[in-house]
Amino acid sequence: MKGRQIILDHINGHEAAALMVDGQLSDFLFDTDAPRPGTIYRAQALKPVKGQGGIFLSTPDGNAFLRQVKGIAPGQTLLVQLTGYAEPGKALPVTQKLLFKSRFAIVTPDAPGLNISRSIRDDARRDALHLIAKSEMGESNMGLILRSACETAGDDEIAEDIRAMADLAAAVLADATGAPEALTEGDSPHLLAWRDWVEPADIVTEPGGFEACGVLDALDMLQNPEAPLPGGGSLIIEPTRALVAVDVNTGNDSSLAAGLKANFACSKDLPRQLRLRGLGGQIVIDLAPMPKKDRRGFEAALRKSLRADGIDTVLAGFTPLGHYELQRKRARQPLSELFS
Template identity: 25%
Template structure:
């Protein structure tokens, strides 16, 4: 039996709030507003403004305040086929947004389009065939690689996702046809559209269903009478309820208090310990603290505390949508075998979500280092604005202390 994922969608005049729950807990949260949501993954028709070979980059007008940033270096198999040199200002091309614009930086773009399905990632402009790193078994990898090559016939690129492991070939083929049709439609609309414009943007819900339908049995509750979901996919349990009923579910899952906790620094653990989480631009840190002072037998108690914290660490990282470098300061535990146990537990907790994480191991100073792929905005960026009073430092100057 797969785990159950219950997605609760609260619609209002302003847009939709999407709460993703599993194990009766809030796991992910999205604010879905037509004008403010992430464009990561979207296809846009852009106009090349400037090519700067010395920077190895081009700047592309995609209709945002800042021009998009396009590195001239793309994947080898893309470059071979598409001759990267031919880029010139004034050109109108289809680009994919890899990272949203943030602060003073424009969106990060690519010309090497990748369209994800449940089983496959279709890449119309390169010839690379690969297998998801989540699949570890060599034999399975080899088999999928052969299937992929047979599907591609060296005319496009493909990545076999984890879910392709359990899919029949006709299911793979069918999805491939859908993705190809989507790409053809994009190309046709690009011919008639005026740059800059967004050609295709996947809804938050469509992305969730695509990525989680294999791993979870999904149930959706929604109060949205106007914007019903396009077509509920088969096998998804889907109900539409009144505002009052929805509010009751929202409360039952403690969505608001979970959000409040995930926007703060301190998270209480079940056994009395705490996590202190600091989100910063360059890296985020998680500090694990035990409930009380521990004297002797520190090793075993530390291990227990660290293992118990893994579930909440993984959940907070996912819910906050932290990305980039994450440093975890576990309770001091120098034993290599115990460290390996903690890494294994953390990896297993992290494997429940769709965003890719890599646990790199303990540094020489005893911190656990990991990285998580950046996708969309953090929870904080979705819901908060920097504090004007303290310029987002959390401190204010006490003038009387100055002299």
């Protein structure tokens, strides 16, 4: 099917959302019993961890770990936000840089100033949005970012969204003292779909939408380590305890350019595969053979794909053995958690 579809349904008793683009599964979100990223805690500092540049905190959902801290004393109360999912047996990753994020607006208490998405290029629209932002934020010392969805949204909708986020931020900041507590909960998959999948799409909300729209078939394919690539190649994606290993295969193509074609196909599809499978951490790609002169082109193509992906990923580069390494934020739960 051509076009975009957003399907909101449930799977294995958990709320889930799927984005289909031209009949291919582009993104998938599902809920679990784990704390959701975006949750804001009032936490209590325990003690610094020497050599790790951070400190453990006590929260209602277990211990959290805050990196790069100075001047925080054991017993001190502070506000932190969950940034991703914890690895098994490890503390929750949190930050002190709070973000109050919705479809049109992001309120940033620690970063004052009014900013508008660069993707909105129409000067008249930017001026109108700036006036709305200034009117709603008034003399507040909190910052505001207006997202790309504001370009076609109604002014009243945007103003209402700004007010809601600003009021929520003010309420949370005013509740900074007391015992450890979860002050807000991260968005559910259906809310995340409304918040982040803003391009025009057909919305399917009827029960059984995943089966009718081919989402279940796509999820079945993702449980296979092998992912086909255009041109006959494939990726073998295997998570281990230490890292995620990705092997690029050329398939039956025995031409001189087979490795180059498979590697560039990998650069385009790997971010989608990692996103759908919920894989992060250290990622090592065993590339198909290609001339060293083409490495820069591969890296540029991969960087472009990852930029569009939206999940923080650091490109570490080539190793002496010719592997390529990435460090990717654990922004999603592994898909295996849904079927375990």
